[in-house]
Amino acid sequence: MKKYLLIISAALVFVLGCKKDADFLQTDPSNILTDETVWKSESLVLSVLADLYNRYVDQQTITNWVEYTNFDEAFPSQASEYWRVQQIDYPYDWWNLWDYGQMRDLNLFIQKCTAATALSEEARTRFLGEARFLRAALYFEEVKRMGGVPLITEPMTYDFSGDPTYLQHARAKESEIYDFVIAEMDTIKTMLPDDPATQSRATKGVALAMQARAALYAASIARYGAGTPSVATAGGEVGIPADKAEGYYQKALTAAQEIINGGKYSLYQKKAEDLQDNFAATFYDKSNNPEVIFAQDFKLKSGKVQGWTIANQPWSSAEEQQGGRVNPSLNLAEQFEKLDNTYAPFATNSGSDYIYYEHPGDIFAGRDARLGGTIMLPGSKFKGKDLDIWAGIMYWNNGAYSIISGDTYGEIGNIPGGPTGVQIVGTDGPIDGKEYSAQTGFLVRKFMDPTIGSGQLGTQSEVWWVRYRYAEVLLNAAEAAFELNQPAVAAGYMNTVRSRAGLTTPLTAADITFDRIVHERKVELAFEGHELFDNKRWRLAHKVWNGESISASEVISNIGKADKINTQIYGLWPYKIYNPGSANDGKYVFKVVKSANVTAAHRFNLGNYYSSISADILSNNPKLVKNPNQ
Amino acid sequence: MKIMFRRKYITGLLIALTAFACKKDNYDEPKTTFKGSITYQGEAINVASLAVYFELWEPGWGKSGAIAVQIQQDGSFSSLLFNGNYKLIIPAGQGPFRSVTNNATNNDTIPLNLTGSTTMNIEVMPYYMIRNQQIAKSGTTAAASFKLEQIITGANGRSIENVYLYLNQTTIVDQSNYKVRTALAGSSITDLNNVAMSVDIPASMSSVGTTGAQNYAYARIGVKIAGVEDLLYSTVVKIDL
Numbered sequence: 001m002k003k004y005l006l007i008i009s010a011a012l013v014f015v016l017g018c019k020k021d022a023d024f025l026q027t028d029p030s031n032i033l034t035d036e037t038v039w040k041s042e043s044l045v046l047s048v049l050a051d052l053y054n055r056y057v058d059q060q061t062i063t064n065w066v067e068y069t070n071f072d073e074a075f076p077s078q079a080s081e082y083w084r085v086q087q088i089d090y091p092y093d094w095w096n097l098w099d100y101g102q103m104r105d106l107n108l109f110i111q112k113c114t115a116a117t118a119l120s121e122e123a124r125t126r127f128l129g130e131a132r133f134l135r136a137a138l139y140f141e142e143v144k145r146m147g148g149v150p151l152i153t154e155p156m157t158y159d160f161s162g163d164p165t166y167l168q169h170a171r172a173k174e175s176e177i178y179d180f181v182i183a184e185m186d187t188i189k190t191m192l193p194d195d196p197a198t199q200s201r202a203t204k205g206v207a208l209a210m211q212a213r214a215a216l217y218a219a220s221i222a223r224y225g226a227g228t229p230s231v232a233t234a235g236g237e238v239g240i241p242a243d244k245a246e247g248y249y250q251k252a253l254t255a256a257q258e259i260i261n262g263g264k265y266s267l268y269q270k271k272a273e274d275l276q277d278n279f280a281a282t283f284y285d286k287s288n289n290p291e292v293i294f295a296q297d298f299k300l301k302s303g304k305v306q307g308w309t310i311a312n313q314p315w316s317s318a319e320e321q322q323g324g325r326v327n328p329s330l331n332l333a334e335q336f337e338k339l340d341n342t343y344a345p346f347a348t349n350s351g352s353d354y355i356y357y358e359h360p361g362d363i364f365a366g367r368d369a370r371l372g373g374t375i376m377l378p379g380s381k382f383k384g385k386d387l388d389i390w391a392g393i394m395y396w397n398n399g400a401y402s403i404i405s406g407d408t409y410g411e412i413g414n415i416p417g418g419p420t421g422v423q424i425v426g427t428d429g430p431i432d433g434k435e436y437s438a439q440t441g442f443l444v445r446k447f448m449d450p451t452i453g454s455g456q457l458g459t460q461s462e463v464w465w466v467r468y469r470y471a472e473v474l475l476n477a478a479e480a481a482f483e484l485n486q487p488a489v490a491a492g493y494m495n496t497v498r499s500r501a502g503l504t505t506p507l508t509a510a511d512i513t514f515d516r517i518v519h520e521r522k523v524e525l526a527f528e529g530h531e532l533f534d535n536k537r538w539r540l541a542h543k544v545w546n547g548e549s550i551s552a553s554e555v556i557s558n559i560g561k562a563d564k565i566n567t568q569i570y571g572l573w574p575y576k577i578y579n580p581g582s583a584n585d586g587k588y589v590f591k592v593v594k595s596a597n598v599t600a601a602h603r604f605n606l607g608n609y610y611s612s613i614s615a616d617i618l619s620n621n622p623k624l625v626k627n628p629n630q
Numbered sequence: 631m632k633i634m635f636r637r638k639y640i641t642g643l644l645i646a647l648t649a650f651a652c653k654k655d656n657y658d659e660p661k662t663t664f665k666g667s668i669t670y671q672g673e674a675i676n677v678a679s680l681a682v683y684f685e686l687w688e689p690g691w692g693k694s695g696a697i698a699v700q701i702q703q704d705g706s707f708s709s710l711l712f713n714g715n716y717k718l719i720i721p722a723g724q725g726p727f728r729s730v731t732n733n734a735t736n737n738d739t740i741p742l743n744l745t746g747s748t749t750m751n752i753e754v755m756p757y758y759m760i761r762n763q764q765i766a767k768s769g770t771t772a773a774a775s776f777k778l779e780q781i782i783t784g785a786n787g788r789s790i791e792n793v794y795l796y797l798n799q800t801t802i803v804d805q806s807n808y809k810v811r812t813a814l815a816g817s818s819i820t821d822l823n824n825v826a827m828s829v830d831i832p833a834s835m836s837s838v839g840t841t842g843a844q845n846y847a848y849a850r851i852g853v854k855i856a857g858v859e860d861l862l863y864s865t866v867v868k869i870d871l
Contacts, residue, residue: 088806089680229857230723230857230859542859547805547806548805548806549806549808600806601806603806605859606723606859607723615693615694615695615696616693616695618694619693619694619695620693628722628723629721629722629723629859630721630723
């Protein structure tokens with residue numbers, strides 16, 4: 001019996017034990033997918049595409065709060081970031097981008113997708129359209145920051161011959177990159193679905209919106225670049241001839257009007273009863289939002305969440321021991337108009353005395369609803385809780401006011417000659433030099449998530465980052481129309497945007513000026529990543545950030561002027577009055593202040609208009625020319 | 631006793647390790663000083679601090695990258711380098727001046743052969759020079775008088791956009807570092823040979839300030855030339871308040 005078992009086992013070993021030599025070490029990997037597998041399955045291709053979407057480049061974005069605090073829109077209320085308001089010059093390599101690794105991945109995707117016959121024609125067309133959209137978006141981002149870059153539309157491969165010169169390409173003209181983006185959008189808009197409910201993937205809507213934006217950028221560089229002739233290179237890698245402006249503006253207007261007249265998108269007006277809430281909800285309401293054209297989406301409990309609310313939540317309702325980082329400046333807040341379309345600083349003084357307000361929010365009454373929709377103001381609420389923003393107590397002492405204030409959030413102290421054990425500073429600050437307090441007297445509201453838990457590290461937020469929305473399309477159309485000498489058309493689009501913000505007195509054609517166009521974008525699109533690039537394309541950056549200090553009286557003058565100097569951040573601090581027996585007891589007064597940490601005045605040099613190309617890249621490719629003035 | 635011995639032993643070992651563990655770096659540090667000034671006919675051109683630089687390129691290495699040398703506000707520079715053959719370039723758009731064509735290279739590149747510490751002035755063509763500058767306290771103001779000599783004329787000549795008179799409490803004075811200033815538009819200057827302007831000395835200047843009761847201040851003239859980013863400055867003058 002044993003013998004038989006032995007023979008059978010031995011036979012089995014011989015039969016099953018050996019493979020063909022060729023197969024011996026051939027095992028399919030279990031942790032990577034091969035090209036062959038991927039390009040047969042629509043869901044796998046979508047996963048590859050999702051990675052490419054995820055690498056979309058933004059400059060200012062809600063997942064990188066600190067980028068908002070480099071200019072004049074906001075103060076960084078975190079001790080490790082104060083240097084941003086203490087450095088004068090912007091380094092020439094800031095905002096540089098030379099991502100040909102990502103460009104190659106996009107080109108590879110396009111090449112392989114074109115050849116993927118196993119996919120259905122419909123799916124393949126859409127995938128291709130999306131990848132070409134993302135590639136154009138990356139080229140658009142490159143040209144915004146670097147000027148003309150080498151235009152590579154095929155994946156390049158090194159042949160290991162020892163001679164890489166055939167891989168070295170010269171920079172295209174700045175206008176050629178814009179032309180490429182504009183032309184790509186014309187092609188792919190028919191490849192993509194025309195569906196306003198698709199907001200986190202490319203659609204015809206976003207293709208047109210990007211086309212309008214790109215054409216507008218090119219147009220304004222052509223027109224306003226004439227004022228800075230030294231920001232140009234001989235080969236046109238930087239700078240666009242002025243005679244091209246008209247054509248680009250026309251293209252921008254046509255593209256924007258195609259969206260507007262298509263009627264698929266509209267301004268968000270679900271909360272018409274409170275226009276401030278309505279404007280705030282435009283950014284956090286993700287259900288049937290008719291305004292959002294293209295956004296980076298997030299989802300709770302999926303691992304893809306964002307911490308904007310954690311970074312910026314007011315201390316009074318904070319769900320973690322942090323928040324309050326992005327503090328919008330007075331420079332920005334005062335830009336929001338009064339309801340009669342006039343500019344005015346906030347009324348702090350009347351003659352030599354303060355103006356006394358019953359409630360801290362009263363000073364902001366009668367203004368553009370976008371003020372309260374963009375910025376959390378003293379006297380407003382977040383997550384149903386009252387904000388507690390006031391800088392201290394001013395008490396009457398021998399015929400003048402003295403100030404008492406604290407060093408921590410909501411400190412309890414004694415008023416000299418008055419009650420003891422009372423709160424002497426707001427829970428949310430402002431306390432100068434105290435991180436996470438509202439050091440300008442303001443906190444940011446745009447993109448803040450009112451959901452409970454959004455301020456917890458373990459939960460975070462699924463509010464999306466809006467990259468393209470309908471209001472910007474309207475403003476792009478207005479700007480293009482204005483530059484094409486159609487002020488009445490421009491006024492129409494501007495008024496649509498403004499009436500949603502409660503500015504119901506329409507602007508007339510005669511009211512539309514360059515200053516108006518610049519101002520409208522500033523207030524409508526604050527904290528949406530336009531600040532730097534708008535100032536660059538209008539060639540205003542070296543004028544508004546000219547390195548000169550500004551005084552408190554200069555801050556509150558020239559409001560609404562496009563070239564108003566904005567080198568230093570100021571704040572507006574409320575104080576509570578303690579003066580028993582006086583009619584003003586318990587009221588609030590306001591002071592224009594500059595944080596002690598704001599020591600430098602920002603200077604944007606001509607060399608900052610186009611970021612420097614690193615020495616490494618320049619020496620790898622001798623065909624590249626440097627950007628000017630560096 | 632035993633513990634004592636051990637401690638001694640360990641201490642000795644540590645000292646030995648410290649003394650013998652590290653070798654000197656492979657390379658000596660750069661020792662050659664290259665210094666001088668940016669000049670016009672031997673006279674230093676004053677600029678803003680940290681605003682102007684030139685580049686040194688040393689060809690022959692695998693990858694090329696420039697060494698940037700900052701020019702100080704009095705127009706001088708100083709850099710520690712290795713000996714070698716360098717090319718000196720003032721990038722276009724730097725400074726209130728234009729580069730001069732070099733005889734050896736027939737362009738604006740200046741060949742520089744460093745074989746030991748070298749002092750060399752770099753000649754440039756400024757758009758203007760500030761001459762006969764006098765700044766003094768007069769009552770509650772600081773008054774300046776000077777002459778603006780136009781050096782580059784003709785097609786490359788530039789007009790003056792603004793002239794500024796700055797006051798600061800530290801010796802660094804320029805368009806980003808000042809307490810008070812006055813501006814005089816270029817269009818309102820009638821005689822370039824005789825320009826006068828003054829700035830009010832603020833009452834706070836001598837009482838507050840970073841050093842408490844500071845009874846002196848620094849004054850300087852800055853000239854903004856149309857289409858040129860960097861300003862031309864005068865020397866810094868200390869005035870007693």
